[in-house]
Amino acid sequence: MIPRNLLPTNCSCGKTHTASVDEVILGRGAVNRLPEALHRYAASHIFLLADQNTMAVAGNRVKDILTANGFTVSDYVFPHGHVHPDEQAVGSVVMHFNHACDFVLGVGSGVINDLAKIVARTANKPLGIVATAPSMDGYASDTSSVTRDRLKLSLSTRAPSLIIGDTDILKTAPVPMLLAGLGDMLAKYISLAEWRIGEAICGEYYCEAVAELVRRALQCCLSHADGLLQREDAAVEAVFEGLVISGLAMSYAGLSRPASGVEHYISHLIDMRAAVFGTPADRHGTQCAVGTLLAVELYEKLRTFTPDRAVALEAVARFDWEEHTQALRSLLGDAAEPVIAAEAIEHKYDPSRHAIRLERILSQWPSLMAILEEELPRKEELLSLYDRLGMPKTLDELGTDKALFPAMLRATADIRDKYILSRLLWDLGLTDAVLS
Secondary structure (H helix, E strand, C coil): CECCCCCCCCCCCCCCCCCCCCEEEEECCHHHHHHHHHHCCCCCEEEEEECHHHHHHHHHHHHHHHHHCCCEEEEEECCCCCCCCEHHHHHHHHHHCCCCCCEEEEEECHHHHHHHHHHHHHHCCCEEEEECCCCCCCCCCCEEEEEECCEEEEEECCCCCEEEEEHHHHCCCCHHHHHHHHHHHHCHHHHHHHHHHHHHHHCCCCCHHHHHHHHHHHHHHHHHHHHHHHCCHHHHHHHHHHHHHHHHHHHHHCCCCCCCCHHHHHHHHHHHHHHHHCCCCCCHHHHHHHHHHHHHHHHHHHCCCCCCHHHHHHHHHHCCHHHHHHHHHHHHHHHHHHHHHCHHHHCCCCHHHHHHHHHHHHHCHHHHHHHHHHHCCCHHHHHHHHHHHCCCCCHHHHCCCHHHHHHHHHHHHHHCCCCCHHHHHHHHCCHHHHHC
């Protein structure tokens, strides 16, 4: 069992860290403890949400356990195979929700988890998740990753009160899903480095205790990574625990910084293009793993440059917003419009704001390079790991034309108002140089 409070009450960052997750039960046979846990919420009528795959893997067993222990179960199982987390899926779940239910229980991983959070918040009911794969870090977070108007968004929803990770179920997930979970954990290399860089350049809130919590979880995953191919209990549990801790870290920090950076936005762009153009998309964590490798390579290139004020100011003077918006439309189609509109609020490309950031970058360059040295692995280390486990290493392997990467990297700056690699390169006027 993962303790509810992983951080001290009085943190040196000045923030009181809280998370909505009451209980995480992890281990072999954990699903058998579900009735006992539900009684603590005075639950009697359960709304069970699953898709066809997760219902076969665990949902039927969960339903049998619940009914055998006196619970009433109303379920909604998506009638088609692959479920997209979009308006149609949200509407289907909400319209099938039985308002007599007093507890929402999602049985699945990424999409089911996101949709269960939405219906629980909409219905104002407590939420539990029975995980079917250690494939993504959203289990413990209070957000849902969904597509709205073909734009990938993180909506504020409801974190589960209860998470069940039964090793006997988790380790039956396809190996690519196990590796996707590891890929989502590898993304923490980038997210933690960029969180610290965001603090240094933009004065963002940062908590070292939260960051260290994620670092330790990542290292635990790495120490067991080779066991994933053999579905070893320790390896599967390490990845699942790391993913849950990453979700808790986001709740503790009150933002997504501990768990996502530019690599996640590369993944989001692949998903957005898939929604608009029908191009291929892979599992989120798999895409994040490739994004992590790409980001590490670019950060290594960046470290070979010396920042130059004149170069940076000249690049900003040459920047053409209209040309940039046309590139976004070419990459994303109609989905580019809300991304473009966000700049009216964010002012990322405002020369006066750039000037302030540039002075901070120039004055703190050695410290910024030290952050990269401390947080990021070498590209060769990642390549060795990916080769051993058979993980994709390139965009082409994901079905995305690698020729699109320069446009994708530039577009990552516009997906969220978060200081990441693409914004640092733009501020320095080094985007083209580092990409070459």
